[in-house]
Amino acid sequence: MYGIARHEEANVSCAVEADPPEVAFRWSFNNTVSAETIDILSYSSDGASRSVARYIPRTRLDYGALYCFAKNAVGIMKEPCIFTIIPTDWDQKELEPINTFNSISPP
Numbered sequence: 001m002y003g004i005a006r007h008e009e010a011n012v013s014c015a016v017e018a019d020p021p022e023v024a025f026r027w028s029f030n031n032t033v034s035a036e037t038i039d040i041l042s043y044s045s046d047g048a049s050r051s052v053a054r055y056i057p058r059t060r061l062d063y064g065a066l067y068c069f070a071k072n073a074v075g076i077m078k079e080p081c082i083f084t085i086i087p088t089d090w091d092q093k094e095l096e097p098i099n100t101f102n103s104i105s106p107p
Contacts, residue, residue: 001099003088004057010055012070014081020043025051032065040066055085 004010006048016023027040045051051070057063 001084001086002055003086004031004055005088006057006059006062008053009056010085011043011067012055012068012083012085013050014070014083015050015051016077017069018049018070018072018074020073021048023049023072026069026071027053028053028067028069029055029062029064030067031061033061033064037067057085057087060087 001011002010013029014025025043025045027043029040030035030037035077040053040055042055043051043053051068053066055066063085066083066085068083071078099107
């Protein structure tokens with residue numbers, strides 16, 4: 001869970017364990033108001049097991065869930081890592097994420 005004030009930047013980190021270790025990431029966002037899912041294009045990855053999305057909520061509709069998907073030569077991970085984005089007045093830009101570890105491995 002990340003507490004982020006409007007117009008503040010958060011770096012949301014997603015780590016996976018994969019075999020083979022070469023992983024491609026995709027990020028998306030869904031708020032609690034609409035069923036529309038939006039791709040997040042502002043992210044980086046280390047080419048292996050970690051990706052970081054840069055996220056800035058600008059309106060009340062920018063709070064909800066960020067989804068991190070990973071895939072490798074074996075396939076796409078079964079369940080994405082999910083990060084809940086909540087509004088806050090705290091000075092911290094990043095809180096410790098919950099449920100951020102997932103894995104991709106052969107069946």
